[in-house]
Amino acid sequence: MIRHTVAFRLKHAAGSPEERDFLEAGRQLAAIPGVEKFEALRQVSAKNPYTFGLSMAFADQAAYDHYNQHPLHVAFVQERWIPEVAEFLETDYEALS
Amino acid sequence: MIRHTVAFRLKHAAGSPEERDFLEAGRQLAAIPGVEKFEALRQVSAKNPYTFGLSMAFADQAAYDHYNQHPLHVAFVQERWIPEVAEFLETDYEALS
Numbered sequence: 675m676i677r678h679t680v681a682f683r684l685k686h687a688a689g690s691p692e693e694r695d696f697l698e699a700g701r702q703l704a705a706i707p708g709v710e711k712f713e714a715l716r717q718v719s720a721k722n723p724y725t726f727g728l729s730m731a732f733a734d735q736a737a738y739d740h741y742n743q744h745p746l747h748v749a750f751v752q753e754r755w756i757p758e759v760a761e762f763l764e765t766d767y768e769a770l771s
Numbered sequence: 772m773i774r775h776t777v778a779f780r781l782k783h784a785a786g787s788p789e790e791r792d793f794l795e796a797g798r799q800l801a802a803i804p805g806v807e808k809f810e811a812l813r814q815v816s817a818k819n820p821y822t823f824g825l826s827m828a829f830a831d832q833a834a835y836d837h838y839n840q841h842p843l844h845v846a847f848v849q850e851r852w853i854p855e856v857a858e859f860l861e862t863d864y865e866a867l868s
Binding site for chain 1: 773774775776778794810811812813814815816818819821823824826860861862863864865866867
């Protein structure tokens, strides 16, 4: 199981319709086959610059690869993420045995 | 519910006894009252500099504050974290309604 999380900050003003619309679009990623435990999150620590997060789990690397290559994900990255996200950090976690 | 996660990289060599000892010490934080869903994690994305993670959840800010001030946590930060961690990033997530 791989837990994929991306912390991010939008170019949009806090509470704006553009922010709300982006977050709603991000939630659609949950529909991609193989995405488990999808969560839309608010980042509340003052120790980093990010204000939101998306978290999801994949059973294995094949499911993760399938997600990355899925047309819905590719379109989201091109049409929404790149133009609207100011900065972000991705982390991928596996259990530490 | 607040999910507190810290991604980090140690000064120790990968696979070293010092690394193993640090990770074992980190697991002891799970014993602090109020810590829920504790996980020791391996960070596997090449898109950030971190190699491990610790994740835990708190019911509310009071439980989080209690953890931060607990003698076991304070001692861990002073005696292990500060001398042995090369770089880190903390994130705190809440559900986005």
